[in-house]
Amino acid sequence: MNRNLTNEELVNSYLDNELSDIDRLDFENRLLHDSELREEYNFQKDLIEGIKEVRRLELKSRLSNIPINTPLYQTVGFKAIAVASISAGIGFGAYYLLKEDDNLELTVVDIIENKITQTDEKNIPVIPDAITPIFNEESKEEKIADVVPQEKPKAGIVAKNNEVKPEPKIIQPTVIQPDVVESFEDEDIESEDIGIERQIDNFEDIKEHVESTVEIATVKDKRNKFHYKFFENKLYLLGSFNEMPYEIIELNSSKGKSYFLYYDDCFYKLNAEQVKPTPLIKIENDSLVHELRIIQSNQQ
Amino acid sequence: MKDSEVLNKLSKGDESALDYLYKKYYRMMTNLVIKNNGTEQEAKDIYQDALVVFWQKATSGNLVLTSKISTFLYSICLNLWRKELERKSRLIHDQKDGAQYSNHESEEKAKIIHDCINEMGETCRKILSYHYFDGLSMTDIAEKLGYANTDTAKTKKYKCKQKLYQLVKSKYSKSDFLD
Numbered sequence: 001m002n003r004n005l006t007n008e009e010l011v012n013s014y015l016d017n018e019l020s021d022i023d024r025l026d027f028e029n030r031l032l033h034d035s036e037l038r039e040e041y042n043f044q045k046d047l048i049e050g051i052k053e054v055r056r057l058e059l060k061s062r063l064s065n066i067p068i069n070t071p072l073y074q075t076v077g078f079k080a081i082a083v084a085s086i087s088a089g090i091g092f093g094a095y096y097l098l099k100e101d102d103n104l105e106l107t108v109v110d111i112i113e114n115k116i117t118q119t120d121e122k123n124i125p126v127i128p129d130a131i132t133p134i135f136n137e138e139s140k141e142e143k144i145a146d147v148v149p150q151e152k153p154k155a156g157i158v159a160k161n162n163e164v165k166p167e168p169k170i171i172q173p174t175v176i177q178p179d180v181v182e183s184f185e186d187e188d189i190e191s192e193d194i195g196i197e198r199q200i201d202n203f204e205d206i207k208e209h210v211e212s213t214v215e216i217a218t219v220k221d222k223r224n225k226f227h228y229k230f231f232e233n234k235l236y237l238l239g240s241f242n243e244m245p246y247e248i249i250e251l252n253s254s255k256g257k258s259y260f261l262y263y264d265d266c267f268y269k270l271n272a273e274q275v276k277p278t279p280l281i282k283i284e285n286d287s288l289v290h291e292l293r294i295i296q297s298n299q300q
Numbered sequence: 301m302k303d304s305e306v307l308n309k310l311s312k313g314d315e316s317a318l319d320y321l322y323k324k325y326y327r328m329m330t331n332l333v334i335k336n337n338g339t340e341q342e343a344k345d346i347y348q349d350a351l352v353v354f355w356q357k358a359t360s361g362n363l364v365l366t367s368k369i370s371t372f373l374y375s376i377c378l379n380l381w382r383k384e385l386e387r388k389s390r391l392i393h394d395q396k397d398g399a400q401y402s403n404h405e406s407e408e409k410a411k412i413i414h415d416c417i418n419e420m421g422e423t424c425r426k427i428l429s430y431h432y433f434d435g436l437s438m439t440d441i442a443e444k445l446g447y448a449n450t451d452t453a454k455t456k457k458y459k460c461k462q463k464l465y466q467l468v469k470s471k472y473s474k475s476d477f478l479d
Contacts, residue, residue, distance in 0.1 A: 012461065047464060048432050050413030054425070055433035059318070059355060060348045066319055068326050242331045245370035 007040040015044055213250060214259065214272075218242055227277040228261070228270055235259070235270065238277055249295060260292055267292050303369045310358035313436050313444055318355055322348075325370055329377045336381060346384065350376040360435030416467045424460035431457055 005013070013019050014027050030037055215234040218241040221227070227238040235248065247262040248270075259270035261280065267289055268280040283289055301320060309317035326347065333343035353376055357363040365372060417425060427445060430436045436444070442453040 008465070044465070046409060047413060047461075047468065050410060050417055051428045051464075052433045053410060054414055054417045055429035056352055058429070059315075059352050062315065063318070063322050063348045063351060064344075066322055068323065242327050243335060244332075245325075245328060245368065245374050247368060 007037050008044075011037070011041045011044045014041075015048060214248065216248060221277070224277040224279075226280050228280055229274055229277050230270075230272050231275055237261070247296065249292060251295070262292070262296060303365070306369060307358060307363070307365065310355060311361055311363075313359050313430065313434055313440060318351060321354075321369065321373070322351055325373055328370070329373060332374065332377050333381050337385075338381065342384070346377055346380050349380055353380075356433065356435065361437070362435075412471075413468060416464060416471060419467060420460065420464060423456075424463060427453070427457050427460050428464065 010027065014024065019027060031041060214230075216237065217234060218237045218239075220240065220242075221238040224238040225240070229236050229238070237246070241263070244264055249260040249262060249267075251258045251260070257272065259272060260283075261268040261270055263280075267283045269283060270280075271278070283292075301317075306317050306321060329347040329350065330340070330343035333346050334340065338346070350373055354363075354369075354373055417428075423445065427441060430441045430444065431438075438450040438453045438457075441457070442448070442450050445453065445456075447453045447456065
């Protein structure tokens with residue numbers, strides 16, 4: 001050890017880890033017997049502790065100044081607004097539901113008209129006299145729209161078009177086809193989930209896994225304590241999900257996206273077609289769990 | 301922002317990453333304390349302490365995460381809250397005057413040093429904090445404070461430490477600090 005160093009310099013070098021291993025041992029031995037050195041050591045240690053404490057307080061002060069937005073569902077007025085919103089929602093829902101029904105009927109009419117325009121005149125079936133149309137030629141399209149949805153005389157409409165021979169360009173059909181969802185065929189959640197599990201279990205189709213891109217919201221729900229649902233491309237976790245960390249794993253494969261929830265050291269399947277609150281079912285398949293853990297660790 | 305990005309920013313002493321984490325996990329971490337007999341204020345304190353611990357580990361470069369940041373933070377909060385509950389429990393049963401006096405004395409010492417640190421310029425405060433608390437390398441400190449090289453940062457740190465040393469010694473008598 002360099003004996004020319006003052007106690008102050010020696011302690012400074014020791015606290016800054018600038019001494020060699022031998023010098024450190026020597027210093028520590030001296031510390032046991034040299035009271036002056038010990039006093040100097042305690043003094044400088046207090047200084048460093050002070051520096052650390054000031055920095056700790058500075059960081060905490062910085063954090064305290066960050067505004068935290070309380071989630072809307074936890075605010076006092078939320079319940080009142082929620083009740084009003086639900087009532088309004090039911091009203092609007094009923095209104096639009098009825099409106100959608102009207103559109104559906106009009107679409108049917110359009111499709112029938114389209115068929116007529118594309119049909120060869122010779123192939124048009126003979127219409128019985130009894131259902132000869134009653135509309136005037138001038139306002140045929142308007143009346144079809146107005147009258148047909150109420151009475152639904154589809155045969156009558158066909159007869160009308162048959163008689164008038166409408167040109168193809170007059171009416172542009174708008175066919176609204178609903179998205180075909182396979183899961184609608186089988187409403188049994190259990191059997192659906194088993195299918196997904198088997199599919200993912202192979203992991204051959206998976207091209208890549210990415211961090212979840214789906215928007216997530218946690219909602220405290222007394223009735224649904226451990227449920228989920230998807231609505232407008234947003235995942236709602238219903239229950240006390242703010243108490244422990246959770247992860248959403250999104251897998252992209254050739255057959256589409258699959259979602260999994262990791263919570264409390266367990267994995268749960270998430271079916272993106274579930275728009276109603278659905279209970280979370282723990283994945284019991286060990287090989288699938290193992291694969292998910294690998295994916296999870298690779299994501300980090 | 302991915303965990304790896306956050307960690308990378310933290311390791312360079314980027315405080316905006318700390319702000320990001322604070323907001324992201326505030327409700328989850330504070331709920332942990334609140335659900336375990338803690339008040340909102342206690343929950344906030346514990347969460348802030350946990351983040352400061354996490355910050356210190358991340359900036360010093362000694363942190364190797366084997367879990368998500370949220371999981372790690374959660375475990376820190378849990379440990380800190382357990383310790384706090386134990387401390388509160390001890391406080392109730394500890395009626396020894398001697399211990400109270402000793403705490404008071406150390407608090408006095410700390411206050412004296414705090415005042416001196418706050419009297420120093422901002423640059424000195426930063427360089428000493430970055431070195432002794434954050435554990436940043438001299439290269440990172442030089443970069444953060446805009447110094448030409450690490451030697452400049454080292455010299456500046458030494459001078460600042462000396463300044464604090466002299467300031468504390470000159471203002472207060474030796475007997476205030478030495479046992």
